[in-house]
Amino acid sequence: MSDFIPGQRFISDGEADLGLGTVLNCDQRSVTVLFAGGEQTRTYSVREAPLTRVVFGSGDRIETDEGETLIVSHVEEQHGMLIYHGDTREGASRQLPESRISDRMQFHQARDRLLTGQLERNDAFNLRYRSLQHLQRIERHPAFGLSGPRIDLIGHQLHIADEVSHRRLPRVLLADEVGLGKTIEAGLILHRLLLTGRVRRALVLVPESLTHQWLVELLRRFSLEVTLLDEAQSRELDTDSNPFESGQIVLASQQWLFADEHRQRQAREAGWDLLIVDEAQHLHWSPEGSDHGYACVAALAAGISGVMLLTATPEQSGAMSHFAQLRLLDPERYHDFDAFQAEQSGHVAIANAVEAIEHLPDESARATVETASDDSEIRELLEQFDTATVSERPGLQQQLRRILLDRYGVGRVMFRNSRRHVGGFPERRLHVETLELPQGYRRTLRRLERDEDYLDELLLDTGLNHPDVLLYPELTFEALRQEESGEAWWRFDPRLDWLRGWLKQHPGEKALVLCHHADTALELAAGLQVLSGLHVPVFHEDMSIIERDRAAAAFADADREDGSPLLICSEIGSEGRNFQFCHHLILFDLPPHPDQLEQRIGRLDRIGQHQPIDIHVPTLAGSPGEALMLWYRDALEAFTRSHGLGSHVFEQHGDTLFDALLDREALDRLIGESRALLEQTREEREAGRDRLLEYGANDEQHAERMISAVRELDEDERLDRWLDQAFEVFGIEVRGLDDELRYLYPGPHMLEGMPGLIRGEEGFSATRSREKALARDDVQRLSWEHPLIREMLSRATEGALGNAALALLEHSAIPAGRIMIEAIFRTRTSEAHHLHPARFLPPTTVRVLLDESGQELSDKVSFGGLAKSLRNIRKAAARDLIRERHELLRQLLDQAEGVASERLTPIIEHAGSDMHRALEAEIERLRSLAQRNPDVREAEIEALITERDTLAEAIDGTRLQLDAVRVIVTVEPRR
Numbered sequence: 001m002s003d004f005i006p007g008q009r010f011i012s013d014g015e016a017d018l019g020l021g022t023v024l025n026c027d028q029r030s031v032t033v034l035f036a037g038g039e040q041t042r043t044y045s046v047r048e049a050p051l052t053r054v055v056f057g058s059g060d061r062i063e064t065d066e067g068e069t070l071i072v073s074h075v076e077e078q079h080g081m082l083i084y085h086g087d088t089r090e091g092a093s094r095q096l097p098e099s100r101i102s103d104r105m106q107f108h109q110a111r112d113r114l115l116t117g118q119l120e121r122n123d124a125f126n127l128r129y130r131s132l133q134h135l136q137r138i139e140r141h142p143a144f145g146l147s148g149p150r151i152d153l154i155g156h157q158l159h160i161a162d163e164v165s166h167r168r169l170p171r172v173l174l175a176d177e178v179g180l181g182k183t184i185e186a187g188l189i190l191h192r193l194l195l196t197g198r199v200r201r202a203l204v205l206v207p208e209s210l211t212h213q214w215l216v217e218l219l220r221r222f223s224l225e226v227t228l229l230d231e232a233q234s235r236e237l238d239t240d241s242n243p244f245e246s247g248q249i250v251l252a253s254q255q256w257l258f259a260d261e262h263r264q265r266q267a268r269e270a271g272w273d274l275l276i277v278d279e280a281q282h283l284h285w286s287p288e289g290s291d292h293g294y295a296c297v298a299a300l301a302a303g304i305s306g307v308m309l310l311t312a313t314p315e316q317s318g319a320m321s322h323f324a325q326l327r328l329l330d331p332e333r334y335h336d337f338d339a340f341q342a343e344q345s346g347h348v349a350i351a352n353a354v355e356a357i358e359h360l361p362d363e364s365a366r367a368t369v370e371t372a373s374d375d376s377e378i379r380e381l382l383e384q385f386d387t388a389t390v391s392e393r394p395g396l397q398q399q400l401r402r403i404l405l406d407r408y409g410v411g412r413v414m415f416r417n418s419r420r421h422v423g424g425f426p427e428r429r430l431h432v433e434t435l436e437l438p439q440g441y442r443r444t445l446r447r448l449e450r451d452e453d454y455l456d457e458l459l460l461d462t463g464l465n466h467p468d469v470l471l472y473p474e475l476t477f478e479a480l481r482q483e484e485s486g487e488a489w490w491r492f493d494p495r496l497d498w499l500r501g502w503l504k505q506h507p508g509e510k511a512l513v514l515c516h517h518a519d520t521a522l523e524l525a526a527g528l529q530v531l532s533g534l535h536v537p538v539f540h541e542d543m544s545i546i547e548r549d550r551a552a553a554a555f556a557d558a559d560r561e562d563g564s565p566l567l568i569c570s571e572i573g574s575e576g577r578n579f580q581f582c583h584h585l586i587l588f589d590l591p592p593h594p595d596q597l598e599q600r601i602g603r604l605d606r607i608g609q610h611q612p613i614d615i616h617v618p619t620l621a622g623s624p625g626e627a628l629m630l631w632y633r634d635a636l637e638a639f640t641r642s643h644g645l646g647s648h649v650f651e652q653h654g655d656t657l658f659d660a661l662l663d664r665e666a667l668d669r670l671i672g673e674s675r676a677l678l679e680q681t682r683e684e685r686e687a688g689r690d691r692l693l694e695y696g697a698n699d700e701q702h703a704e705r706m707i708s709a710v711r712e713l714d715e716d717e718r719l720d721r722w723l724d725q726a727f728e729v730f731g732i733e734v735r736g737l738d739d740e741l742r743y744l745y746p747g748p749h750m751l752e753g754m755p756g757l758i759r760g761e762e763g764f765s766a767t768r769s770r771e772k773a774l775a776r777d778d779v780q781r782l783s784w785e786h787p788l789i790r791e792m793l794s795r796a797t798e799g800a801l802g803n804a805a806l807a808l809l810e811h812s813a814i815p816a817g818r819i820m821i822e823a824i825f826r827t828r829t830s831e832a833h834h835l836h837p838a839r840f841l842p843p844t845t846v847r848v849l850l851d852e853s854g855q856e857l858s859d860k861v862s863f864g865g866l867a868k869s870l871r872n873i874r875k876a877a878a879r880d881l882i883r884e885r886h887e888l889l890r891q892l893l894d895q896a897e898g899v900a901s902e903r904l905t906p907i908i909e910h911a912g913s914d915m916h917r918a919l920e921a922e923i924e925r926l927r928s929l930a931q932r933n934p935d936v937r938e939a940e941i942e943a944l945i946t947e948r949d950t951l952a953e954a955i956d957g958t959r960l961q962l963d964a965v966r967v968i969v970t971v972e973p974r975r
């Protein structure tokens with residue numbers, strides 16, 4: 001007689017994914033089961049059917065075929081069929097024959113999986129528990145979100161990233177000097193906000209020429225997958241959806257978006273948490289109106305809570321535009337340009353006070369602090385200083401400094417580090433080559449000097465602007481060239497000969513050549529090709545991204561077939577690009593604005609440059625270009641120093657400068673005046689705003705703490721141990737290559753969906769060492785934040801992997817056949833993920849170990865100690881054991897739940913008070929700050945209060961859930 005009766009419910013041991021099956025019919029030899037959820041039938045031999053009967057007990061939840069949930073109170077059996085009695089969620093009593101359980105009911109939870117015999121390997125269970133414990137530790141770690149990126153640990157960057165990513169509504173201007181790592185800072189902030197769930201969608205707008213560089217940096221350094229959107233791709237996606245919704249992080253070119261209102265509307269409608277805008281100095285605004293770019297960013301920024309603007313030269317388009325950048329971040333605060341300017345002058349006293357703090361308790365230092373501020377908290381701290389012991393002083397000084405910077409500084413919206421302050425940058429050396437002015441240019445220039453009206457005529461005839469018509473004689477010459485067949489400028493311009501000579505004298509060296517206009521760059525390359533047979537790649541704004549990257553690659557790698565010792569760039573074409581692998585810069589001409597000159601030098605003078613930088617300027621004697629060189633060199637020292645004041649002097653003297661390009665006496669006077677203005681401004685800025693900005697942008701102690709926090713995670717040996725277990729469970733094979741390097745590749749049974757690994761394909765080399773990963777682009781760095789590791793952590797803790805297991809324990813003192821259960825509960829905070837409640841209450845485990853009599857053993861027997869003594873058992877035998885002890889297991893699970901729930905309250909209370917302490921202190925700080933520093937917006941305080949209340953609710957609502965369970969059966973030790 002068969003054990004099967006039509007209507008009974010079973011689950012397939014080998015194909016649990018088919019869901020709940022119903023016996024359709026059976027005879028002496030075979031049984032046929034319908035898996036309606038998976039729309040399959042299976043026929044098995046009665047004697048070996050791999051099926052486990054599904055039996056629910058009191059307290060279990062069943063889904064009925066009518067979509068209700070029944071909470072079982074008791075079960076009866078009638079003619080071999082089970083009838084469940086219980087109540088629905090609404091409290092109505094029901095009886096449910098097992099044949100009417102929903103076909104779609106899933107068994108993912110640990111309890112169901114255990115009782116239906118869907119057991120996993122013991123090592124998967126161990127991995128699950130260990131993974132939860134690591135998550136608990138890492139999500140609260142101060143370096144969480146900053147330790148994964150492949151970057152050098154540079155203090156000022158980590159300080160800014162940590163500071164900004166802690167803000168409720170991060171709206172900041174990252175304005176470090178050129179090449180100090182604004183992209184890296186923005187990447188770090190984005191990475192942390194994504195990992196902590198505070199940002200889900202981000203839009204990154206960059207100049208067309210930088211799209212690829214950003215794409216590569218975000219992927220290579222931050223392992224962030226980015227959707228690069230352009231018009232062609234948008235058209236493809238546009239048919240039925242908004243193209244900006246096609247990815248979580250969308251990168252787009254500013255030129256493209258700023259020119260198209262329809263796309264702008266789509267971008268606004270797509271909904272973002274963070275907007276990043278690179279090279280923000282190009283956004284123009286004045287009280288009379290703004291350009292398309294500014295208007296587009298302003299409209300986006302009004303609807304997005306987080307905004308980061310990046311610019312090395314915030315004042316390049318004038319003080320007004322700088323004010324306008326701040327206005328994008330906070331229009332209410334920055335609404336009056338005059339008030340903004342007046343405020344800046346008050347910063348001197350505060351900067352002096354910050355400096356004086358170091359000299360306390362010196363009397364005059366104290367007086368300086370008191371004069372700067374009549375703040376009661378500062379007075380109190382000064383009084384405490386009088387009685388403080390020597391060891392207490394640094395703490396008080398730190399508090400005083402913090403209050404002053406917070407309340408009166410400008411560092412809440414703007415972060416600016418300078419080379420001088422960060423230190424360690426190479427020397428810049430200027431080499432001017434004065435060349436004879438060729439006949440082809442001389443005639444026009446002489447006439448200009450003689451005849452004042454000729455300039456207007458020339459502007460009309462050439463169609464060029466002032467001062468371009470003076471500064472770029474080759475363009476003027478070409479525009480005036482009568483017949484096409486006449487001689488091209490590069491045939492007589494001595495700068496070409498000089499350049500060819502330079503190449504001969506510097507074999508094996510690279511140089512980046514910069515020209516203001518794309519036309520000059522292209523013709524220069526053509527000239528070099530004709531005159532020397534050299535093929536030199538060109539890089540300018542009208543090229544496609546692919547062409548540009550190809551040109552940059554040919555320059556980077558001289559050994560390639562198309563490799564080149566020179567790269568010729570136009571002004572805009574090269575902005576933001578990384579060329580620090582080269583240390584010769586040839587300025588074929590000079591740009592009209594000092595910030596553009598600084599941007600040019602910044603291509604080479606960047607983090608990662610290890611050589612002194614040689615700046616070569618071939619200049620034509622007596623030309624306006626030479627005059628400009630003299631102004632840059634003698635008035636601003638713009639070639640050799642980076643002081644960020646060029647734009648200020650230019651704003652005052654720019655017009656006079658362009659008039660003086662043809663008048664050396666006027667130029668000499670101007671150089672004197674400009675130099676005096678520079679010195680005066682430098683003194684003022686150093687005394688006030690800049691000093692304050694630097695203090696705010698780099699808190700050395702905080703930076704040091706962040707570096708050590710990241711190092712701690714870098715050196716976490718527990719990651720190595722966890723990795724060994726995880727690779728084994730996920731089927732990833734590892735081969736050691738050397739002490740620090742291993743090769744990871746997919747094993748034949750690797751689970752699907754492992755980032756970077758596909759079954760049957762090659763793997764990748766990986767290291768734990770930051771230094772090694774930085775030195776080798778082809779090597780990935782394994783950290784708790786690497787995508788593969790995050791995926792394994794998530795699968796080991798969120799899916800069903802390892803959540804039910806059975807193991808044998810050989811023990812001479814315990815009679816064979818006794819049962820224990822090891823139940824792992826975890827906290828689940830299901831609300832407010834966007835506020836990262838895990839920083840206060842990460843997934844927290846409660847382990848309950850019960851023996852057969854219900855006695856609790858968790859304190860006596862540790863997880864690790866027990867795990868070591870266990871051994872595996874065949875699945876079929878394990879299932880039999882479960883079947884036989886169903887009732888006992890149910891009772892033990894219920895009891896474990898009771899024990900665990902008693903431990904939840906202290907966990908919630910602890911997390912709640914941690915959260916309140918942290919957020920209340922922050923709210924208090926902001927409130928008192930807001931009274932003095934208008935950079936603190938009311939919206940920021942309100943957001944923080946809402947955050948506190950939402951988090952309190954989320955933490956209070958945290959539940960304990962049975963996450964995994966292991967049954968342990970004692971056996972006699974093998975002899």
Ligand SMILES: Nc1ncnc2c1ncn2[C@@H]1O[C@H](COP(=O)(O)OP(=O)(O)OP(=O)(O)O)[C@@H](O)[C@H]1O
Pocket residue numbers: 150151152153154157176177178179180181182183184185311312575576577578602606607608
């Ligand atoms: N922490 C770091 N580790 C490794 N490389 C870095 C780090 N910081 C910066 N760099 C490198 O230094 C160069 C300059 O950094 P980045 O491009 O972020 O500077 P930037 O301030 O945005 O420059 P720009 O003003 O030109 O836009 C880049 O090549 C970058 O990869």
